[in-house]
Amino acid sequence: MRSARVGRFIASVLWAALAVFPAWAGDPVPAVPAPTVDRRIAITFDDVPWVMLRNAPPADMAAEHARLIAALRQADIPVIGFVNEGLLYSDNTLRPERVRMLKDWLDAGFALGNHTRWHSDLNAVGPRRFKHDILDGERLLRPMLAKRGLKLEWFRYPLLRTGATLEAKHDVDAFLAKHGYRVAPVTVNSSEWVFALAYRNAIAAHAPEDTLQRLRADYIAYMQAKFVYYEQRSVDLLGYEVPQVLLVHANELNADTCTTLVAALRARGYRFVTLAEATRDPAYQRPDTYTGALGTSWIHRWAKTEGRPDSFYFGEPRTPKWIIELAGVSPSFE
């Protein structure tokens, strides 16, 4: 037990050193020593079938979507996608090619969950409207799953905002339970969406391939650093590495990098498991009284509930400045 703990400590120091000196940046698969820890992870995709369809669907969305599904299939890992049914419509008309995209997820053997119809922010709209959005988010999804003998089981809170007060939080959690839902947590939280925005902008501006390559490499290095950070926070809080849950989105960046990311995680010793298996760990039963506006990791929520000092949260990797500028988001977003 003691030597295992020492081993884990040495491994975490090694990973920390590697995070500070990401020698692999630019390499397709980082060469790292075999880890001594049994690492598990569930991969979850939000805003399925594709991010930001309401604003400006990318011209080659069908090809990007096909590439993402093919890469995930090739990786041979369990995946769950969280659907915004509102994204299936354009000009109030149901778009069959977008419904087809959902069927592609199911045909690939992946699970689907509810992410509300309109991506509502519970903290802004309040429980009454939010509950409507939950039910509106399953109109097509529930029968689509039932047709295949599948159950609609998982719900992901948009923006990871789970209620501005304990009363609202308990109210919606109880509503979800009554409708047979389990809440999908996230432990590895990141600004992947900012990288994805930057990537979309770079492609739209016909940026040279070496810029796109640099962006992809910086994204993988950033995600590696996030893993180091959350592995360590988990050990600090729980004394072991919890089976992690990663949140990313259905977007062009992940279509082009998920093969590299999966390989990098495998090199870190991760086994890919379902959300159900990951959340079987007792940590996921811990009390969570977090009511803040920051859509933060469940590890942070458990720590906040325990009253951990500010120093517990220090050291979270930041998004590179050039990515923030290219994405066109406010530098204060994180």
Ligand SMILES: [Zn+2]
């Ligand atoms: Zn979302």
